Every structure is written in C-alpha cells, then in structure tokens.
Amino acid sequence: MSNVHTFHIPVMGTGFSIDTPIKVARYGISSVISLVDDCLIEEMRKHYCKVTGEEYIPITKYEEDYRARRITAYLDLVHRIVQKQFKELQASAFEFGSEITKYFKLLPDHSPLKKLYFKMLATKDPIKKQELQETLRNSIKPGDINVNIMTKLDRANFSTDGKELSPEYSDALAALRGYAKSTLESAIVFSAGINRRLYSYVEEFKDFYADATGFIKKRIIIKVSDFRSSIIQGKFFAKKGLWVSEYRIESGLNCGGHAFATDGYLMGPILEEFRNKKEELISTLHNIYNEALKLKNKLPFSKPHEVKVTAQGGIGTVNEDRFLQDNYNVDGTGWATPFLLVPEVTNVDSDTLQKLVAAGEDDVYVSDVSPLGIPFLNLRDSSSDLERDNRIKNGRPGSACPKSYLVSNTEFTQLPICTASRQYQKLKLEELDKLNLDRKIYQKRFNEIVEKSCICHDLGEGAIINNHLTNGHKHFAAVCPGPNIAYFSKISTLENMVDHIYGRISLLNSTYRPNMFIKELKMYVEYFVKEVQKCLPEPNEKQKKYFTEFKNNLLEGIEYYKTVFPKMVLETLEYRSKMLEESQKLKTQLEDFINEYSHLFPSTITSLQSASV
Numbered sequence: 001m002s003n004v005h006t007f008h009i010p011v012m013g014t015g016f017s018i019d020t021p022i023k024v025a026r027y028g029i030s031s032v033i034s035l036v037d038d039c040l041i042e043e044m045r046k047h048y049c050k051v052t053g054e055e056y057i058p059i060t061k062y063e064e065d066y067r068a069r070r071i072t073a074y075l076d077l078v079h080r081i082v083q084k085q086f087k088e089l090q091a092s093a094f095e096f097g098s099e100i101t102k103y104f105k106l107l108p109d110h111s112p113l114k115k116l117y118f119k120m121l122a123t124k125d126p127i128k129k130q131e132l133q134e135t136l137r138n139s140i141k142p143g144d145i146n147v148n149i150m151t152k153l154d155r156a157n158f159s160t161d162g163k164e165l166s167p168e169y170s171d172a173l174a175a176l177r178g179y180a181k182s183t184l185e186s187a188i189v190f191s192a193g194i195n196r197r198l199y200s201y202v203e204e205f206k207d208f209y210a211d212a213t214g215f216i217k218k219r220i221i222i223k224v225s226d227f228r229s230s231i232i233q234g235k236f237f238a239k240k241g242l243w244v245s246e247y248r249i250e251s252g253l254n255c256g257g258h259a260f261a262t263d264g265y266l267m268g269p270i271l272e273e274f275r276n277k278k279e280e281l282i283s284t285l286h287n288i289y290n291e292a293l294k295l296k297n298k299l300p301f302s303k304p305h306e307v308k309v310t311a312q313g314g315i316g317t318v319n320e321d322r323f324l325q326d327n328y329n330v331d332g333t334g335w336a337t338p339f340l341l342v343p344e345v346t347n348v349d350s351d352t353l354q355k356l357v358a359a360g361e362d363d364v365y366v367s368d369v370s371p372l373g374i375p376f377l378n379l380r381d382s383s384s385d386l387e388r389d390n391r392i393k394n395g396r397p398g399s400a401c402p403k404s405y406l407v408s409n410t411e412f413t414q415l416p417i418c419t420a421s422r423q424y425q426k427l428k429l430e431e432l433d434k435l436n437l438d439r440k441i442y443q444k445r446f447n448e449i450v451e452k453s454c455i456c457h458d459l460g461e462g463a464i465i466n467n468h469l470t471n472g473h474k475h476f477a478a479v480c481p482g483p484n485i486a487y488f489s490k491i492s493t494l495e496n497m498v499d500h501i502y503g504r505i506s507l508l509n510s511t512y513r514p515n516m517f518i519k520e521l522k523m524y525v526e527y528f529v530k531e532v533q534k535c536l537p538e539p540n541e542k543q544k545k546y547f548t549e550f551k552n553n554l555l556e557g558i559e560y561y562k563t564v565f566p567k568m569v570l571e572t573l574e575y576r577s578k579m580l581e582e583s584q585k586l587k588t589q590l591e592d593f594i595n596e597y598s599h600l601f602p603s604t605i606t607s608l609q610s611a612s613v
Helices: 020-027 038-052 066-091 099-106 112-122 126-139 171-180 196-204 227-238 267-295 318-327 337-341 350-358 383-393 422-433 439-450 461-466 483-487 494-501 516-534 541-567 573-596 604-612
Strands: 031-034 145-150 186-191 218-224 244-250 308-312 332-334 364-367 376-379
Touching: 020 031, 020 066, 020 099, 020 494, 038 066, 038 461, 066 099, 066 145, 066 171, 099 112, 099 126, 099 494, 112 126, 145 171, 171 196, 186 244, 196 227, 218 227, 227 244, 227 267, 244 267, 267 308, 267 516, 267 541, 318 332, 318 494, 318 541, 337 350, 337 483, 337 494, 350 376, 364 483, 364 516, 422 439, 516 541, 516 573, 541 573
Parallel strands: 031 145, 145 186, 186 218, 218 244, 244 308, 308 332
Antiparallel strands: 364 376
16 A cells, blocks of 8 residues: 555546546556546547547447446456556666656655665676666556545436436446446546545445455545544444555545535644544544454454544645645655646646636635535636636526436426536526515625526546547536645646655745645635524524634634644744744734624633633
C-alpha cells in the first residue's frame, strides 16, 4: 500500500479526472476517477479504444446491466493502457528526457528511491551502474487507479417497459459492481456520507476481503469530515468483515465541488483528534473486524491491516503540506484544484482554463446551484452558468436534463425529477405565479428556483470538448474549483506542479494567500452568518440549538489555533503573527454578529463572554 509519492490527485467533478490515471499513473502518482457519469465513461472508452487501436464494441443503454458493464469495460481499458505505459517506461533508457528519468525526477527529494537514483548517476563503474539501474527498474511501480462513488447519488433505475428495477441496479450499486468486476488492484473512495444499502452490497464481492496473507485487492477509502463519522462508517464495515484502509479527511468548505460543512468543526482540531485517537480507532475496529470474520468462518488476523489517514482541501504550499505530515502524522495529502491548471493531467476546456487562470478571490464562491440542495463551490461566469442565464433571459429556464443523475424531487411528478430541469422549473414557476407575492419576495423566490444548474452533465463537458467528442454540437462546461485557484495563475506542466508540491519551485501568484486553516475559518464564519440570516427573523428551537453548537465549535477551534500557529516553524515569524491576527479578527467578527442577534440566542451571551476572558 505504500506510495512512492506523498500526495495523490483526488476526484474532480465527473470529467476533470476521468482519464487522469492514463496521464500520471505510470509515474507512480495515484488519482481518482468519478463513477457518476456512465455516459461520459462510455464516450471516453470509445475515444481511448480509437487512440490505442483496440476494437470498440458499444454497450448501449438498452442492454442488461449496461451501467456496471460500461464502468468495468472502461476501468479495464484504463488498466491495460497504464500497464503498457509502465512497462515501456520501465524498459526506457536512463538518459535525458526519457520516461524512466522523468519518473525519478518527479519523486520527492527525501525518497529512498530517488537517493538510490542519484547514487546510480554518480557511479562510474559501468557494471555497478548497470546493476543499480536494474534494481531501480524493479523497485518502481505505477500509481493507483482509484475510483469514487458519491454515496448520495443512488438513483433508482427502470426497465424499458417502465418498471422499477431491483435495488442492485441503482446508480451507486451498479457503479460499485462495475468496479468490483474490474481487473484493478486499487481502492474505491466513498464520499458524501453513509449509504447503508451500498455499504452492505460491498459484502457480495470477494475482492474487498483480505486474503490469508492480509492482501486486499480492492481497498476501501472513506472520505470524512470529522472523527465521529470515521468511527460510525468504520464500524459498519468492520461488522461485515471488511476493513477500511484509509480515512481521507477533507475540509468541509475549503475544497472544490460539493461542500459538506461540519457543525463548525475546523480542520485543525479534526486532524488533532485523528492523531490522538488513531491507534484507539484501529484497535476498536480490529476487534469488531475479527469477530465478524469468525462469524463468516474466516480466519481472524492477529494484527490490524494498515490504516492510512490522509488530508485534503485547500493545501497550497509545501509548508502547509509538511506541517500536516509532521504535526498531524498524516500519511499523505491530496492536491486537486491546482491541477486544473495542468492540461496534461486534467480535462479543462480552453475557455474555462483561461477563466481559471484569471480567477480572483471573489470569482469562486459557495453557491446554491446544485440540484441536491448542498452548497457547491462554483466559478462565476462559467460557460454553463452563462448558458443557464441565457435560457432564463429567453424565458426558457432549466435544463433539458439529458442524464438525470441528480433526480430527487417528487413535488409535481410520481417519478423523481431534477430541480435543475426545465420540467421542474416550469411547474415550480407556475406555482409561484399563483401566489401573488410582493415583487421583491417574488424575485427572490424566482432566483432561487432558476439558479439550479445541470451540473451532472456540464461537469463532464470539459472532457468532451478537450477530446473532440462534440460531434458538431455546442457544449457548455461547468467547473467547481476550490478557493485555492485564486492564488495560482499560470498554466503549468505536471513536472512544475509536482515541483511546487515538493517545494522545489513556487507557482503561487503575487496575491496574498492566507494559510489554509485561516481560509477555512473565514469560510466557516461567512457560512454561519449566511445560515443564521436565512432563518431570520425567528429561528426555531432546533435551529437555535444548532447555531449555538456551531458557534461554540468555531470559538473552540480559534482557541486551538492560538496554540498551533506558533508551531508552524517553517513559516516566517511575520506570517505566523499575521495568522494569529487574522484568527482574532474573525473571532471578533463572529462575536459581534452573535451579540447583534443576542435576543435570538440568549444562552450564547455567557459563552461568548467567558470565551473572551
């Protein structure tokens, strides 16, 4: 399970990282493919069959189990391509510009493999040099071709005659089956919270179980935003004799795509809890796991399997990366948004790429465009948003809903439809027109309805445009970067971005960049204010309780950072002082807001006063 690199490339949208393993895996870099869009996956399989000369046999939507079969076929193709690339890399000469030289050049400087590589370069004896080269060839490996299932996207599916299919044909379960039947030895990342039906279905596939030696062909990774979630989900799998190999901690707000905000828990305190309780977590799960194995007539393991804890969301400098590894003992980090500016790694169309290059701090915002009703990090004026606004202007709001992965609403129909669809928005606006509301209130409601965008389709459009799969049709791409994009303004190469991650160069622009913890804290304070204001003039008791807990967690997090920021010795004294100053400013802003609405939260005044003492 050990990786040659200390970072991985997380899943990005539905299409940005759809073929990233083909571009980076041969260099030992692991990345993640989204399994949401089987239509896009089939298009990409057709494309790469043409590129590689393999025969392409279409899997149409009229065939039995087409979604799972499309996914299996594409993943197997990607696997074959990467294996071929890697064998060619292994066999290439140790000379300037060769693939194997690039492999070692990309490695972190502290890597034992890289040190051995430099030893080989310095060796004068040709026989010893040849021996070292063979050792190096046999010591390298490709990065993992991992996949992601967003557990909340689990649409039921129907037969051609309109009958609902059995649960194993739902979107998430079919995607899992597609991965499970593939030839990959890698990991599946479950994100967006627990899906009991999906998690139970994992039991059906032998590749997710450890063999007698402890090897797990298909590992389980859970993306979490707090420690409690890791315990709950880890136990769920352990009770089934399944081991979670990695807990991937992601910032609730300082990330790209959908933002799953915690109840005010900040990333620093969450990482602290994982560091302090990791061994306890492993021990607890190991006991439950072994009991479950016995019930399944399988042999228990005397020692727990390896468990990794990694972190991602807003990391932008080598100092931040090292602090996460040194202070919190994380086993690796995830870098996503900066790679949107690396065309040889991700699928971003040229128009969107230029907008990302020019993006400032105000161009990425937490929006309500997602039909799921979950906050979504969005880039202003993407071609998808401009086309949505154009449809509104022309009196035809809403999308044609070509793929329907995010259908969930049954207000007007027996079968679920998407709130971004033309059908839903037409019906909802007709209902709104009958209410005879005040003009300002009407406009607010109108905007809330038509704001929803067809992200399940448009997030994959960059891959369609970049790979010339448009078939003459016009396509409008959406993009969901994290706030970090504001501090990167150059189109980059893979080599330069890896050098940035490892501190060999800097790709940051001249814009002042707050520390990742400060950026997240600021986003949480803004989110808290926005959520409270939504409930004015009078939140109910449940909301008051939630806001009080949220506020208390934020204040505790700020106090925690007062002890942590001085430990960031890789940063300058001036920068550390600035961080303390910024956190205090945000604390004051938070307290001022709570005091302004103290009549709504009388119980919070004492807490605030005591926290300020």
